[in-house]
Every structure is written in structure tokens, then in C-alpha cells.
Amino acid sequence: MRHKFWMFRNVNDIPLRSKFLLIYVLSILLPVITINIFFYQRTSADIKIREQENLRKSIDRAAGELLGMIDESVALSRIIAADDSLYELLDRTYRSPVDYYNEYHAFLRDKLTRYMSANILEVRIYTKNDTIQTGSHYIVMNDKNNLPGLKQLKSTSGGILVVDYIEPSGFNAGRRISVIGKMDTYTSYANYAKYSKIDLEVSRIYSILNRESDSLQLRLVDSNNRTVVSSGEFGDSDLSQTIDDDSITKASGNSAYALEKSLGNLAYLKGWKLIGVADTRHLDHLLQEARNSILGLLAISIVVPSVLIYIILRSYHYRIRKLSRHMEKVRNERFDLIEIQEGRDEIGGLIRTFNIMIGKIHTLINDVYKLEIRQKDLELDQVRTELSMLQSQMNPHFLFNTLNALLVVSTKNGYTEVIEIIKSLSKLMRQLLSHSDNLIPLQEELQFTNLYLQIEKFRFGELFDYTFEVDPDAASLLIPRMSIQPLVENACKHGLQARKNGRQIKITASRNASELVIQVIDNGIGMDAGRLTELLRDIRSERPGNGEHVGLRNVYRRLELFYEGNAIFDLSSVPGKETIAGYRIPISRLQQKK
Template identity: 35%
Template sequence: MNFIKKVDDIPIRLKFVSVYMIFILIPMVIIYGVFFTRISKEVRLREETELSQSLDRVHKDLMFLSEGCLYIARDIAIDRSLNALLDYTYPFSSDYYAAYYNTLRDSIQRYQSVFNNVVKVSVFTNNPTMDPGAFFYPLDQAKDSLWFQEYKRYDKQSAFVGWVEENTLIQKKRNKQISLIRKMDEFNQYNTYEKYIKIDVNLIKIENILQKESLMTFLLVNQQGQILVTSDDAYLYNNSKELSVFDKGIYHGKNKVLTKTITIIDNQNWNIIGIGSTSRLSKRIQNYGILIFGLCLLSFLLSIIMIYIFSNSYNRRIHMLQKHMKKVEHSDFSLIRQDGGKDEIGYLMRSFNKMTHRINDLVNKVLYFELREKEHQLASVKAELNYLQSQMDPHFLFNTLNAILVVCNRKNYTDITEIIKYLSKTLRRLLVWDDVMVPIEDEINFTEMYLKIEKFRFQDKFDYTIELEDAVKHYKIPKMTIQPFVENACKHGIQASKDNGQVLVRIYGLGEQIVMVIQDNGVGMPTEKVAELLQDNSQGNIGINNVYKRLKLNYQDAFHMKIESALQLGTTVMIHLPNPDHNRASSEIEGGVVNG
């Protein structure tokens, strides 16, 4: 319990940092350290495996090359007809050349062309009846050569020899050679003369084999430790009369040296030495180390940033909540306007707002209950008086007009009689017109009676036009939708104009909409006046504002009203209503009718 109490006393940010250090940072460092050690071992093992596989591939390719040379030498040595021709004593040179062109040349040339790893195939013999040239040479000429002396050291029927010869193309230059030497003694009956086969191996082919593997530098070394071919010494020319000797100590420490023995002929073993740079392995391990360190650093930075963001989120909102709680202590019930989020603290802030709002409501209800009660009573009395007045005025006017109408009939005042009839019908319609939604045709008839009264009033200065499409006559709209705009056009537009007034009322169907247009050529009004017409606090526009509210209640956002006007250019009102056939569910809400 004491430990839990102490934990409760630690600030939230310090708790986050402690948890991060103990359970994230320290284990992360340990894990990354173990991971790097394991990766380093895996990289070293994989590197050694790759080097070993590379050495195996070189060994396989060199074995294939040497076996090809051995097959050629064996086939030539066991060719009975060739042995017979080489051991024959030719009485005349013409006999030799006939044998050469008919058989000897083609036999050797066939063997040389069958294997592209061979540069040249030569036969050396002490048969004095054979003229030297092309593929056949005197044996005495070869006995003093380096390759023949090297061959004699092996004291075997066949041997691969590495030797250095003078380069006849470049003065004072020597180049390395590898040749297969085999004595032709397969047939006892053809041993009159000594015969030796010399097959010169294509060094470029060997170098290509060694250079094909780029992981290591390869050397081909004979039994005496002499370097025959290297992968970084492409067809080397040098001044040395002997082959260089491989010194392993030169590569000690900085390189990894692998050796594989290649048995090219029985009891003749050469070595393939692969030298791999340890700096390459160190570089790979270093790259992995940098990558792991980068990941570790990135994880550290991201976790620090996230801890800062989380702790700051908690601290900021808790401090804000604490600040508003102090305000409540001083009877300030202002709400927390900032979004608190959806976590536990956000829920706590929303609950605090609800609690503060309810406390504020309770205080207001207790303090202002009596005042509001009196205001409601006064508003009720005013409403009753207005209702009685609205009932009294139309009946009184209607009875008075009937009395005037009787007098006008007696005196035969025809014009006055007609206008009083229209006025009387208008008042009667107002008294008995209880429907909320009326057909467009009834709305137009009521509007036309009003226009006829205005026509009598203005005489020749005023005229009007009504266009009603038959297809929309039966559609119902809120009553007193058109008349307030017409009345506004006459009272404020045409009355103030010196020119003859014109009012156009046009109603037609347009797709799924009904379009109503009320247009006049009166004095118009400025742009700022047009913007005020539909505002709740506008003065002198009660009728228009009332129409707008009732249309809004009936059609919500399915209708559109637009008023265009300019000084001395008249006013146009366009109302777009949804076609009732597509809006059967529109609500019928009765609105008050007050002419402006």
C-alpha cells in the first residue's frame, strides 16, 4: 500500500520516463547488442561459405579444363594409324608429304580444334625422315627447352608443366606457359623412334576461370609452390626466367587464405589458392552495425517523441481541467471549449462540461424563475388582445364595405362598385381561408383580386400580367406565398416610380420543380437592401420574411428563393419549389400571415 501511495505521488511525465527507461530503453539496447553479435557471426559464416563455394567452382572448372587436355593427349597416343605413320621411315620426302597432307595434318588438326581450351598441339619425334613444321618438330630441338627439362623431373608418362619461354614478339620479355607433355609408347611395334605430345593450354581460358569469381583473388600453384596463373595478373609478361614462388606470409592477417588441391594427373597435385580480403567482411559487418545502430537510434527518438506527445497531451488537458475547476469555485461556469478527445480525460472533460452546464441552469432557474413567469403572463395577455383585435378589424371593415356597396348601387357608381366587390371578396377570403396549403389557382385568384384593387388605385399608371401554366394549377403551395411579393412590388416599387408600372406574375413547371416569378419595373433597391430582406431582424420586410420562413418549414432545403434588384431597374423574385408529385411527404406547417 505504501508503494502504491508513493506511485500516486509521482508526476505522470516522470512515470512515463521511468517506464520507458526500465522496460523499453534498457531491454532494447540489450536486444540490439545480442542481435548485432548474432548477425556478425552469421555474416562471417556466410562469407566463409561463399568463399568456399567460389573456390569449389574454380576447382571444378580447372578440373574440366585439365581433363579435356588429358583426353586429347590420350586419344592421340592411342591412335594406331597415327603412331604407324610417325614411326615409319620414309624413303623419300615426297612420301612424307603425301602422308602429311593425306593423314598426319588432319589427325592433329582435328584434335586441336575439338577443344577450345588448347592453344596448340605439337608432336616431337627423332624420326629423321620427317621434315619439321606445322604440328611436327624434331625431338633434339626440344630436349634443351625448359618444358622438356621440367617434364623429365617428373619421370612419368604424362605431366603438366609450367614454364617460362622467351617472347619472340617483344624483346627481353618472357611469358608463362602451361603445357601437357605425354610420351607416345602405347604400341611396342611402333617404338622405333621416340615420340612426345606437347599440348599448350590456353592461359587466357584459365585466367577467365579465375577472374569469373570476383569474391577472391585466385592463384594456380604447382607442386614446387610456383605461381602459374593469377586472377589479377592477366597474361603477365615479366623479365623473370623462372616462375614466382607463392609466399603465404605476405597475406597473413589482412586476408583470408583458402587452399584446395587439384589432382590433375596421378601423383601430380597443384593447389588453387583463394585470397579473400578481410576488409570486405569488416565492411559488411560495419554496414550491419551502422544499420542496427540507426534502427536503435530511430526507435529511441521515436519513442521519446511519442512519450513527449502522450505526456504533454495528458498534462495539458489536466491543467486545463484544473483551471476551469478553480473558475467554478468563483461562480464562473464557463465551459471548456477545446475538444478533449475520446480517451478517459476527454470523457472527464465532457462530463465536467455537462455538470457545469447543469449547475448553471439550476442557478439561472432559481434566480430568474419569478421574472420569467411574469414575462410569460404578460406575453399571454398581449397575445389575447392581438387575437381579439385581429378578429374585430376584418368584420368591422367587411360590414362597412357592404354598407358602402349598397349606397354605390343606388347611386349607380359602377367603378366604385366593382372595386368594393373585389375588396369585399378579399376580406371574406381572409376571414374564411383556413387551409394551410391551397391550390396555385386559388392563390393566383386571390392575388389577382389584389392587383385589380391596385389597378383601380393607380389607373393608367399601372398594369399587370399573369401567366399560369395549366399543368401546375392544381399543385398546392402554402397560402399567401405570392401576394406579399406582389404587394411589395406595388407599394415600394411602382408607387415611388414616375414611370408606368408593370407587374408580371408567371408560374410554370420545370422538370421536377415549380418556378414562380414575380417581376416589376419599379425603382428597385440597392444590393445591401436585398441582402437584408430575408434576415430575421429586418425592418419593413415582415411579409417577405414570413413567406421565407413558411417555405423553409414546409420544404426545408428542397426550395430556393432568389431576389435580384438594382436601383431604377426593378426587382425580380424567383422561387423554385419541388413538384408535389415528387414531394408527397412535405410537412404542412401553418405560418402566420402578416402583410408588409
């Protein structure tokens, strides 16, 4: 045992001042610093993850809108390629320009304008049919008017391609991003090659990219890794500029963070992507703010508790030292009072108690201690005398002799009912005085209760009746002695006394898979919810409010004693109808008589 507590002995050898210092360093200073460092690291990581997620959402949002514009144009290209009436007019050889213009004004002029939208700048069809006159929507292909990206379109699969180029002249000259497609759906109209070209609204693309300029500088890059459109400016850019990591770093500085988002894996978008460059100075500013906040919190968390602990521990240490010195004087039989400001805390109470002890120690030793011992002896003798008198008054032998005398007199005079009730009372008293087991079979407890009910039946006559409903499987189970009869007695005393006739009590004992259920049901006056709550509180209280219902309280206490809270005491009542008292015991806590 001594080796078991060696560590505590070593702690007890440490001076009090050193203990306080260890408590401060190990319990306050180090945990506060560690927690704040951990909190800063987690906060910094969360800020970085949040900002990166926001940047990723920004580039995903812009890429989604761009892809929607391109998909709209691709769908339109396929609709045009499926228009057989358009094929028939474009594949026809016209004898004169007049014939063409007649068809143009009748059908072709408004054929493509209906496909225009906010995302589409222009829709054109290129053809090698030289009998058609070049106009706003229909272009005859030659050396002067050739389809941009025709070579790439011929070499790609799928017949659709996204290209970018510079339109040198025309009403909408400048940078163009177009969806070009072959028109070869109908082989019966294949006399002349035909191609559709749908120009996207570049200003709309600039608007999409500039919308995210607060967090990202975006660049739309084509399949040749060249910048097509970039945010922050509106105008022509150098399409020959190739994008790589070095160019991004030079353009944005050393504090740049780059993101890349592909526009899709379809053949006509292969190689097209969005590159976003974020300035990390905003992230650095957020991290600096978090660092300053945590440093300020760390300073407050250290300084304020340190000052408070110093003040509190100084008061504690000073008074403990004083008390320790005076205890050393007591060992040397010097009983001096501690003359300091005591305070109202536990140490102050200890000092006050010490001073009181010093003042009374001689009196306790010489006078009071011996006097109290004599007084306790006298009180104990008095209690023993009273107990002996009570035992002599309740001598069982005297009681049984009296009952036997009454039985002889009743027999001589032919008092049959009195004879039976005396016999029942004699059996009742004999079981009360002779039975010492704490647990008895349920059947014996019910027999004992039946003796009591026979006496009550004698008292009330025809006004009272009782019944038993007992599960045979439960008869041999062991329950606490005197755990049913007090419930019956309480029902007779408090429930049935006020009822003039038809008094009934039913005792039930049933066993199910999980518990034994005992119930005593009377048809007495019952009680309201307020009175029932008050009664339950009185039964379960350590100090009951009055002397009533002692039997219920004794049953509740015996159940608590034997089953350690696993048994449930039940009490319910309906005013003017009935009262049910009983208890439930888990089968796992019950024993069975062998």
C-alpha cells in the first residue's frame, strides 16, 4: 500500500509556492498557449480552404455560363443543319441573280434572323454555290471570303468546331468566337459544300469574365493555349500570346494563385479552358487579421487569469503559512491565537475554528469531555430501561394466554364467529412474532394477508368483500415479508372507511416475461391528482410530513432496500371510483423457493 501512493508522497514534499507555480504553468499557461496555437492553425487552414472553395466556385460559375453560350450555339448549328428546305434552296443552281433574289426575299431573308438571341451576334452560312449572291447572312466562299477555321473543321470529327479569330472588316469588326459546322445531313443536296457559322456575342463573354473580377482575373484560352478573352479590359488582345506558368506569374506577381477549369471534353471544345489568377494578398490580409485577433486573445487569456490567480493564491498562501506556524506552536504546547484578517472563505473558517479550538481545548480536556461521556452513559441506560419496559409490556406469552382465555370463553358460550376471528388473530400474531425471514414465498404473504382480511370481514360483515387473483406461476416467487398486507390495511383504513356499502378489495398477482406485478385495488373514495402527488412525495421523502400512511412508506422502503431501485412502486387513483396500489419487480431480481 505504501508503494502504491509513492507519487502522492512526492507531491506532498513539494513546497506550497512551487505547487502553485506548477499549477499555473501546467494548468493555465501551457494549455492556453497550446489551445491558441491549435486554434490559429485550424483557423488559418479553414480560411485557406474557404477562399480556395470560393475561387473554385467563381471559375466554375463562369465556365458554366460560357459552356451554356457555346452549347446554345452548337444546338442552333445542328438545327440549321437539319433544315431540308434550306438545303434545297442553297443547293439550287440559279439562272440569274433575279431568280436568287426572288427566293431570297420570299424565304431566305428571314430564315436565319429568327435564331438570334442575346448570346448570339450573327448567324451566317458559307457555300460554294457561286449562283448565290453574297449578302448579310449568306456568303459565297472564294479566296476573298473564306470560312475561318475551315482546315481544322475538315480534320476534326463530329462536323462542329469552336474557333477564334479576328474579323478585319465589316460592321462588327474585331475579335470573334464562332461555332462552325458542316451542313452535310442530306446527301441528295450535296452539289455544293455548305457550312454554318454562328458568332458568339463577345461583349457577353467579357461581361461573364468581369463579373468575377473581384476575386479572380479570368482568361479564356483556346486549344492552342492562346489567350482569347481576358477580364479587366475590352478590346483586341494579342492572340499570339501563349499562356504558361511563367506568363501567369509575371502578369500577376509572386502572390498569385492560379486555377484552371476545362470547358469540356467534347471534340469541338477540346483544349478550351478558363484560367483564373487570384491575388493572394487578400488571403494574406485575412490570415493577418486572424493572427492579430488570436494574439490579442492569447494576451488577454494569459494576463487576466495570471493577475487573478496571483491575487487569489497570494491570499491563500499567506494564511495557510500562518496557520501552519501556529499548528507547529500547538505541537510545542503553545496555544496562541492567529491574529490576522480571517476572511469569509474556507480558510477563514478554518482559522476561526482553530482560534475557537485553542480557546476551548483546556476546558474540553478537563471538564466538558468527561461530563459528556457521563451524560451519554446516562442517556444510554435510560434508553435501555425504556426498551426493557416496552418488551415486558408486549410479552408474546402474555398475549397468547389472553387469546386462549378468550377462545375458551367463546367456545363455552357458543360464539362461533368470535371463535373463528380469535383463531385468525392468533395465527396472525404467531406469524408476526415467529417468522424471521426477510424474503418469503408470495403464497405465504397472501395467506398472511388473507388472515387480516378475515378480521376485516368480521368487522364490516356484509358491507365488505374481497377476492384474490393469483397467477400459479408466481406463487413460489420470493418477495419481501409484509409487502402486501400494509397495502390492504391502507386501502381498508383510508379508502373504504368513508364508503357506506359495497366495499370491495381485489388482490392480484401476475407474472409475465419481464416482471412480477402485485396490485391491491379498492373501490373507495379515491383521491384527486393534487392529493395523490402530495402522498407520493410524502412516501418517498426521507422525512415524511405527518404520521399517516406509514404502511405505504414501509413497503416503499423495503422495496428500495431489497431491490436497490429496480422495483417500481405504483400508486394511482380515480376520485370517487377506485385506488390502485402495488409494485413491480423485475424477474431477474426475484428468487424462487426450492
